[in-house]
Amino acid sequence: MAYRQGLDTDTVLQAAIEIADVQGVEQVTLAALAAKLNVKTPSLYNHIKGLPALRKQLSHLSLIRIKEAMVEAVLGKAGDDALLAAGFAYVNFARKQPGLYDAMASLPDFGDPDLQQASNNVVGFMLRLLEPYALSEEDALHVVRGFRSVVHGFASLELKNGFRMELERDESLRRLLTTYLRGLRTAD
Amino acid sequence: MAYRQGLDTDTVLQAAIEIADVQGVEQVTLAALAAKLNVKTPSLYNHIKGLPALRKQLSHLSLIRIKEAMVEAVLGKAGDDALLAAGFAYVNFARKQPGLYDAMASLPDFGDPDLQQASNNVVGFMLRLLEPYALSEEDALHVVRGFRSVVHGFASLELKNGFRMELERDESLRRLLTTYLRGLRTAD
DNA sequence: TATAATAACTAATGATATTAGTTTTGTCAA
DNA sequence: TTGACAAAACTAATATCATTAGTTATTATA
Numbered sequence: 001m002a003y004r005q006g007l008d009t010d011t012v013l014q015a016a017i018e019i020a021d022v023q024g025v026e027q028v029t030l031a032a033l034a035a036k037l038n039v040k041t042p043s044l045y046n047h048i049k050g051l052p053a054l055r056k057q058l059s060h061l062s063l064i065r066i067k068e069a070m071v072e073a074v075l076g077k078a079g080d081d082a083l084l085a086a087g088f089a090y091v092n093f094a095r096k097q098p099g100l101y102d103a104m105a106s107l108p109d110f111g112d113p114d115l116q117q118a119s120n121n122v123v124g125f126m127l128r129l130l131e132p133y134a135l136s137e138e139d140a141l142h143v144v145r146g147f148r149s150v151v152h153g154f155a156s157l158e159l160k161n162g163f164r165m166e167l168e169r170d171e172s173l174r175r176l177l178t179t180y181l182r183g184l185r186t187a188d
Numbered sequence: 189m190a191y192r193q194g195l196d197t198d199t200v201l202q203a204a205i206e207i208a209d210v211q212g213v214e215q216v217t218l219a220a221l222a223a224k225l226n227v228k229t230p231s232l233y234n235h236i237k238g239l240p241a242l243r244k245q246l247s248h249l250s251l252i253r254i255k256e257a258m259v260e261a262v263l264g265k266a267g268d269d270a271l272l273a274a275g276f277a278y279v280n281f282a283r284k285q286p287g288l289y290d291a292m293a294s295l296p297d298f299g300d301p302d303l304q305q306a307s308n309n310v311v312g313f314m315l316r317l318l319e320p321y322a323l324s325e326e327d328a329l330h331v332v333r334g335f336r337s338v339v340h341g342f343a344s345l346e347l348k349n350g351f352r353m354e355l356e357r358d359e360s361l362r363r364l365l366t367t368y369l370r371g372l373r374t375a376d
Numbered sequence: 377t378a379t380a381a382t383a384a385c386t387a388a389t390g391a392t393a394t395t396a397g398t399t400t401t402g403t404c405a406a
Numbered sequence: 407t408t409g410a411c412a413a414a415a416c417t418a419a420t421a422t423c424a425t426t427a428g429t430t431a432t433t434a435t436a
Contacts, residue, residue: 111349141353152344153338167333191383381435387429390424
């Protein structure tokens, strides 16, 4: 009712994250957002460019936060320990903020420069973790693709309820990561 | 214009697949579908229950086809050879029918009985491939989760353009799969 | 051939995003 | 202190969708 609600971009973004995490990313609509913020839909345009732009910002934030979570997790660790911790941090982020993670994972177009840079930061972080392994640049890049596939695949299937069997999920993840790392260590 | 267009459920489904593969799954709208089939939107309701039901059918079909592709790929193969072939068949399916694959991967609710059964068939197929490894039931289920994570993660990242580096993709996939399989073979 | 089932249609409703133009409020400089 | 301007809310309008209700034409069948 009050003419000034005191909104800003961050508040809108935060509300969008909450809706995404609680109700699912497909429920992040301008209508739902406006209702949550006690504002009419068009008012949101003072703070965001539109729905696609909002989704892009969510993706961007998600990439940044996921990298932060991994950085925090590997402090004081190196080698397989660090990779294992980073893998768990990745999946745990997706568990804690399923909507935000989904916003990142389900963005159709990854061509945006901001997103590319955030994505490059994640890749750069993983390359750092691989330094002790003394791989060639090409080998390291293949491993980064492999590692990302592993953790994203696991997180994604788990979130979509793809694992319906009664079976410890952390144990599945631990085995997946250690199996992959063991394979890296071993020559054919 | 003609009053009977000769539509049936399969035709509608096929058109939906084409839109999904060419324009992306988010472009599969009843409006686009009706336009493609030279029909008004409400007419589609004679053949499908609605958009959510259509998407569910796409997911179902995708699960069936992906299993068929893997079955075909492993004929005459066993052990690591079979798993490698199945992994490539999985990813190649996603490459050939990106929209159909995405429809499967991005379905919010996997609780439907039809989908569960189709999904169980995929799991059952993978368990068969693991028979030569003589794992316990629990071990085998963990491996199935791992393998699905690996191939889905790779396919998903590749489709979303997550691999922007100039680097052979098939080589990345081959390394990922063989590394995982090598890890399975090796004890710690 | 008459009737029933079916597949198309039109019309209407409600949700959504977006744009244009308006009003109110807060801030800042004269 | 006040007046002007920028910003943030608003209303109104449009366009796109999905969906439902009710109607008409076609096909199949009894």
